[in-house]
Amino acid sequence: MAEGKDAFPKNPLSWTRWLTVLALLTVAAMYLYFFFPARDIGPRQPVSFSHRVHAGVKQIECRFCHSYVERSMHAGLPEVEKCFFCHNHIIPTHPEILKEKQYLEGKRPVPWVRIFFVPDFVKFRHQPHIQWAKADCAKCHGDVRTMDRLINVNFQMKFCIDCHKQNNAQLDCYLGCHH
Ligand code: HEC
Numbered sequence: 739m740a741e742g743k744d745a746f747p748k749n750p751l752s753w754t755r756w757l758t759v760l761a762l763l764t765v766a767a768m769y770l771y772f773f774f775p776a777r778d779i780g781p782r783q784p785v786s787f788s789h790r791v792h793a794g795v796k797q798i799e800c801r802f803c804h805s806y807v808e809r810s811m812h813a814g815l816p817e818v819e820k821c822f823f824c825h826n827h828i829i830p831t832h833p834e835i836l837k838e839k840q841y842l843e844g845k846r847p848v849p850w851v852r853i854f855f856v857p858d859f860v861k862f863r864h865q866p867h868i869q870w871a872k873a874d875c876a877k878c879h880g881d882v883r884t885m886d887r888l889i890n891v892n893f894q895m896k897f898c899i900d901c902h903k904q905n906n907a908q909l910d911c912y913l914g915c916h917h
Pocket residue numbers: 783787789792793798799800801802803804815816850851852853854855875876879882883887888
């Protein structure tokens with residue numbers, strides 16, 4: 739009997755050790771939380787729009803919603819009205835669609851959280867990249883067809899320069915990319 743008692747002592751760790759373990763776990767959890775905030779999923783949006791559902795599963799063309807990407811500097815985000823081309827008929831009573839409907843009825847644009855941007859002093863236009871360079875959206879934005887909430891890619895100048903070198907595109911900084 740004494741043996742059993744030794745093999746499984748009643749109090750294997752004193753409470754101070756338990757506290758130490760607990761403190762370490764808390765610190766580790768906080769570290770993970772602050773330094774690796776959910777990497778595989780982007781910021782929460784006012785309406786939970788999913789690119790995976792629309793561009794992935796339902797295969798809706800990017801350009802249907804981002805209509806200016808071929809012709810102008812900005813790709814543009816779809817107006818609220820565009821959602822209701824479909825959602826007047828498709829799942830019109832879904833809670834998120836009802837939320838979207840409030841923006842429609844209030845004639846307010848949805849305040850989508852901006853995800854991709856370059857600094858003010860950088861000149862970037864979609865049009866030459868799509869029309870002339872024939873670059874794929876995924877090359878710069880990642881595979882958005884698999885993402886529910888888009889994640890940011892932090893554009894570094896090297897990213898632009900490397901591709902320009904590979905494609906013999908312009909490398910003249912001030913006439914070219916910087917204002
Ligand atoms: C049914 C409409 C729809 C389709 C189709 C669609 N998008 Fe979007 N896109 C949106 C909406 C709405 C937003 C704003 C909300 C968000 O960021 O998720 C957005 C945002 C984005 C953004 C981020 C803009 C920012 O804030 O910086 C990128 C990049 C993007 N879309 C690329 C694509 C690509 C690439 C495709 C095709 C593979 C595509 N989208 C297809 C509606 C659409």
